[in-house]
Amino acid sequence: MxxxxxxxxxxxxxxxxxxxxxxxxxxxxxxxxxxxxxxxxxxxxxxxxxxxxxxxxxxxxxxxxxxxxxxxxxxxxxxxxxxxxxxxxxxxxxxxSRDKLETLQLLSMEGIGIPKTVFARHPDDIDHVIKQVGGAPLIIKLIQGTQGLGVVLADTKKAAKSVIEAFHGMSANFLVQEFIKEAKGADIRAFVVGDKVVGAMKRQGSEDEFRSNLHRGGKGSTIILTKDEERIAVKAAQALGLEIAGVDLLQSERGPLIIEVNSSPGLEGIETSTGIDIAAEVIKHIERKRLIL
Structure with a gap:
């Protein structure tokens, strides 16, 4: 080819x-x-x-x-x-996939677990928005942020209101999301190719850092997903129409929760952490698709 x-x-x-x-x-x-x-x-x-x-x-x-x-x-x-x-x-x-709001809307519509999230515009709604996600600590995310940029952990209601007011003053679109404390600063990146997960790694944030992104100093290690985690990761990719995706999920008391789906996932972190030839899996997928088309 x-x-x-x-x-x-x-x-x-x-x-x-x-x-x-x-x-x-x-x-x-x-x-x-x-x-x-x-x-x-x-x-x-x-x-x-x-x-x-x-x-x-x-x-x-x-x-x-x-x-x-x-x-x-x-x-x-x-x-x-x-x-x-x-x-x-x-x-x-x-x-x-680049719109965090649309991503979460589509995932929730498909019955896929996500952290409770609120999208609001008017500053008069701040108190009610904070209450909706269970109060502080909570996460505030810019809708267009990547690699952990534009993501803030507000430990108190006062801090949350300050960040929300600042983002609103910038006319920025943002999400307010519940903080999953049992995740303990870690998440899982599942690499989906077609209808299966070909590799997965657990990413642990550096000390005093709640974001686990490798670009933010997080460390990756190989992990074996449960059948439920694998099923949810594949379902999340399919909900967005993605054949190849990096699906990020948290392990919570109520099961796996999807926090993001990346349509151009990097290979370095996951290949280094798992030893799996992810690139070859992508090429094999293309070969299979070309036989069908």
Whole structure:
């Protein structure tokens, strides 16, 4: 197959691993920066240009789209979709997954466990919002934040009101979420490919840090999921229309709770922690899909 990896930086770990895995399995692979592409729209002729030349003869696309270029990246993916090229991440699923509010709405609609979350706009509602999630401590999240940025733990009602008022003053969209104390600063990243979890790691936040993101100093270790955790992770990815996803969940007294679903999950942390060749699993999935299509 001719596989295109959409990535702004070919030297990134995840991009290199996917390229290596594809070549090891006999596929021709190109890394193309989506931010250096442009699309031309005319009747019955959707075209994508890179380095001022049309991109042709593509069998499959692996999008690695950063959050800062979601809109532009989705446009490039959509153009491939218009050409009937298989892509591991659809344009609609990308946009959907980048919106924390829509993600939680879709998960709750599918009966998937999530921390109780409130989305509000008017500052007069603050006291009631805080009460809805069980009071402080609580979590406040910017809807567009990534890698733990824009996530605040408010230990007291006074601190929560201060943060909420500050975010409101910035006209920022944010969520107020219950704090799952029994998680003890840890979460689980389940890497979903197709209809199964191919690897999982437990991430523990550094000392005095409630966020467990590896980018924030968290440490990863391999973990065997329960059947319920695995089922919920796959169901969460499918609810958002994602074939490949990093599903983050908390272990709580009422069962696994999904906190986030990442549509361009990194490979370095989970491959290092588990020793599993996740990149090869992604390429095998593409091979299976191409046989069906």
């Amino acid at each position: 001719n596989i295109v990896i959409l990535s702004r930086n070919g030297s990134l770990y995840s991009t290199k691993r996917l390229e290596e895995a594809a070549k090891e399995r006999g596929h021709d692979t190109r890394v193309i920066s989506h931010t250096h592409c442009y699309v031309v729209m005319e009747m019955d002729k959707p075209t994508i240009f890179f380095n001022n030349k049309p991109i042709t003869k593509v069998d499959a696309v692996i999008p690695r789209i950063g959050s800062s270029v979601t809109y532009y990246g989705s446009a490039i993916i959509r153009q491939f979709e218009m050409q009937k090229v298989y892509t591991t991440l659809t344009s609609n699923a990308l946009i959907r």
